[in-house]
Amino acid sequence: MRRILHFPGCFALWFYLLVTSVYTTWRLTPGYSVSQQRSEVTLYRGLRVRNMAVAVLSPGFQEEFSHIRRPAMEKQQRVPSAGSRGTPSPDYYGDPRECDSDSSEQEEDKMEVQFDGELKEEMISEGLSMFGRSALGSEQVYLHLNLSNRKLDNIKILCSYIHLHKLDVSCNEITDLSCVGHMPYLTELRASKNKLSTFFDFIPPKNLTVVDLSYNNISIMTDLSAHRALTTLILSNNNIQEITGLEKCTSLKHVDLAHNNIHTISGFGHLPIRTLSLASNQIKNISGLEKLKSLQMLDLSSNQITSLEGLEGLEFLQILDLQDNEICQISEIAFIEDLPLLHILNLLKNPVQEQAEYWLSVLFMLPRLTELDQKKIRVEEKVAAVNKYDPPPEVIAARDHMANVMYGIIQPQKIFDSTLPNLDTPYPMLVLTGPQSCGKRELAHRMCREFKEFFRYGPCHTTRNPYFGEEKRFDYHFVSPEMFEEMTCSGQFLLTMKYSGHYYGLSREAVESVAREGLACCTHLEIEGVRSLKNSYFEPRCILLLPMNKEKYEGWLRRKGLFTRPEIDVAVSRVDMYMKIHQDHPGFFDSVINVDELDEAYSKLRLLVKEYLGLIEPALSSESTSRTKSGTGKFV
Numbered sequence: 107m108r109r110i111l112h113f114p115g116c117f118a119l120w121f122y123l124l125v126t127s128v129y130t131t132w133r134l135t136p137g138y139s140v141s142q143q144r145s146e147v148t149l150y151r152g153l154r155v156r157n158m159a160v161a162v163l164s165p166g167f168q169e170e171f172s173h174i175r176r177p178a179m180e181k182q183q184r185v186p187s188a189g190s191r192g193t194p195s196p197d198y199y200g201d202p203r204e205c206d207s208d209s210s211e212q213e214e215d216k217m218e219v220q221f222d223g224e225l226k227e228e229m230i231s232e233g234l235s236m237f238g239r240s241a242l243g244s245e246q247v248y249l250h251l252n253l254s255n256r257k258l259d260n261i262k263i264l265c266s267y268i269h270l271h272k273l274d275v276s277c278n279e280i281t282d283l284s285c286v287g288h289m290p291y292l293t294e295l296r297a298s299k300n301k302l303s304t305f306f307d308f309i310p311p312k313n314l315t316v317v318d319l320s321y322n323n324i325s326i327m328t329d330l331s332a333h334r335a336l337t338t339l340i341l342s343n344n345n346i347q348e349i350t351g352l353e354k355c356t357s358l359k360h361v362d363l364a365h366n367n368i369h370t371i372s373g374f375g376h377l378p379i380r381t382l383s384l385a386s387n388q389i390k391n392i393s394g395l396e397k398l399k400s401l402q403m404l405d406l407s408s409n410q411i412t413s414l415e416g417l418e419g420l421e422f423l424q425i426l427d428l429q430d431n432e433i434c435q436i437s438e439i440a441f442i443e444d445l446p447l448l449h450i451l452n453l454l455k456n457p458v459q460e461q462a463e464y465w466l467s468v469l470f471m472l473p474r475l476t477e478l479d480q481k482k483i484r485v486e487e488k489v490a491a492v493n494k495y496d497p498p499p500e501v502i503a504a505r506d507h508m509a510n511v512m513y514g515i516i517q518p519q520k521i522f523d524s525t526l527p528n529l530d531t532p533y534p535m536l537v538l539t540g541p542q543s544c545g546k547r548e549l550a551h552r553m554c555r556e557f558k559e560f561f562r563y564g565p566c567h568t569t570r571n572p573y574f575g576e577e578k579r580f581d582y583h584f585v586s587p588e589m590f591e592e593m594t595c596s597g598q599f600l601l602t603m604k605y606s607g608h609y610y611g612l613s614r615e616a617v618e619s620v621a622r623e624g625l626a627c628c629t630h631l632e633i634e635g636v637r638s639l640k641n642s643y644f645e646p647r648c649i650l651l652l653p654m655n656k657e658k659y660e661g662w663l664r665r666k667g668l669f670t671r672p673e674i675d676v677a678v679s680r681v682d683m684y685m686k687i688h689q690d691h692p693g694f695f696d697s698v699i700n701v702d703e704l705d706e707a708y709s710k711l712r713l714l715v716k717e718y719l720g721l722i723e724p725a726l727s728s729e730s731t732s733r734t735k736s737g738t739g740k741f742v
């Protein structure tokens with residue numbers, strides 16, 4: 107027996123049984139935990155390098171062990187991201203709600219570690235990361251510490267972790283953050299989802315730039331003038347009623363105060379804030395933002411705002427979220443109409459959305475928008491908006507021509523005595539065009555008087571009242587709107603136009619009655635009328651009369667005392683429009699005459715007309731007028 111026991115093979119067997127029984131006993135021990143399998147080597151005061159027991163275990167053993175240690179390791183690597191509801195999410199807005207997804211893991215951890223809420227060294231060692239040089243450069247230390255989701259209520263032990271740059275203690279039960287005052291190099295503090303009721307009750311680390319205290323019980327903001335380096339402040343989901351203490355935070359760029367109880371916007375002064383969320387508060391009026399000249403993104407969703415007044419000075423504003431407010435009138439858009447960079451607007455869940463033509467009106471008033479109510483805007487929609495609310499002359503003319511042709515076609519057909527030499531030759535016509543009251547009518551009358559063997563004035567119909575001194579049938583046929591409508595529907599107009607709230611129309615009869623006398627009809631029209639006429643079978647000679655001196659022209663309109671300020675502005679702005687058409691479409695006008703001096707203009711006009719009539723050689727008139735190309739209209 108003794109020999110058998112001393113036999114080498116038996117010794118090996120004996121040793122194997124011993125190891126196996128020790129291992130089995132160890133696996134079945136109830137208090138088994140990760141931390142018990144770990145030893146630590148202290149490098150510098152308060153900072154430790156982990157030396158996991160797992161590192162010396164065999165590969166197979168590691169496999170078995172891994173399901174226990176993995177959750178803790180993965181948690182350290184998770185990076186918070188995404189912003190609060192309705193707020194675009196730059197990465198500086200952590201989302202503390204992510205903590206909720208960890209609750210099952212937390213439960214697991216709880217099963218394993220019976221924990222009393224006080225932070226222990228072992229837990230710290232799990233959360234440390236980013237090994238690097240200390241601020242003074244003399245030591246190798248861990249710079250980041252993540253202690254989120256640990257049920258911590260006491261973190262006083264962190265007072266000795268002086269080298270930390272980033273600290274994340276979100277999703278715990280912490281009420282006191284005074285340990286942060288012992289971390290002079292801290293730049294980022296994340297303490298959302300805790301039980302903090304006080305605000306920055308620690309001596310400020312000099313370079314603290316990002317602070318997230320969202321989802322706490324903070325109700326009062328105290329003076330933050332010591333936090334000069336602060337760039338990002340997240341205080342959403344607290345119980346704050348008044349914005350105070352920020353005036354001296356001169357580096358503040360991102361502020362999130364969503365989901366609080368704020369009634370009035372105040373306390374921002376001249377701060378260089380770029381993104382501001384005040385979503386889900388009790389705000390009724392937009393005020394107190396006037397001096398935030400750097401503001402680029404503003405979230406005011408889920409408040410009780412009725413007017414956009416107060417936003418008009420925010421020249422750098424690009425994104426504006428007003429979802430779920432009480433804006434009723436489209437006219438409110440006027441307050442943001444001149445913001446040159448605004449390109450994303452959200453008015454979802456506002457009564458204004460119910461208004462007829464809401465979509466096109468907003469697109470028309472804000473042509474720079476690329477996104478409205480979370481929908482991308484198509485080019486076709488922008489064109490439709492412009493064509494609806496401010497159609498260019500060619501669109502007006504095309505529509506007018508279509509309507510008048512249609513009204514003409516549906517009339518009973520009559521056969522007229524033709525005054526034309528043959529059916530291919532259109533009636534001869536001379537049209538003077540240009541902006542309102544530039545003297546077109548007066549020059550047309552003078553010309554018809556001087557060249558009465560060739561021309562007769564063709565008066566238009568209008569629904570406006572006669573000005574002092576205007577003669578019926580000589581200047582216009584003054585008719586009621588009803589009469590004008592009746593004439594339109596019975597196909598009597600060659601063209602119609604609405605200008606300054608009044609209707610104008612050139613009747614077929616006005617042109618044909620002149621033609622029946624063997625004369626050319628001379629009339630004056632705005633550009634829309636000219637285009638409409640050119641769309642028809644008429645081939646009028648067209649002379650542009652343009653006041654080159656806009657100041658003089660504006661003064662003249664003002665002195666006439668007939669026009670309102672907006673009417674004058676429209677008339678003056680059309681000078682540029684005429685000039686542009688002349689430059690962009692050479693040949694559209696047969697000639698252009700400067701009408702700054704009316705007598706001079708008439709001299710040029712009569713020379714030009716003489717030339718057209720073949721009464722003088724072309725060379726004589728060419729110096730005095732700007733001729734674009736030989737016209738196609740014929741007078742005789």
Ligand SMILES: Nc1ncnc2c1ncn2[C@@H]1O[C@H](COP(=O)(O)OP(=O)(O)OP(=O)(O)O)[C@@H](O)[C@H]1O
Binds near residue numbers: 547566567635
């Ligand atoms: N049928 C028409 N179609 C298009 N434009 C018209 C028509 N009749 C008149 N107009 C233009 O409408 C504008 C407003 O007319 P209004 O009579 O108020 O001007 P005005 O003072 O006579 O201008 P001007 O002295 O330059 O002729 C003028 O520019 C005029 O030429």
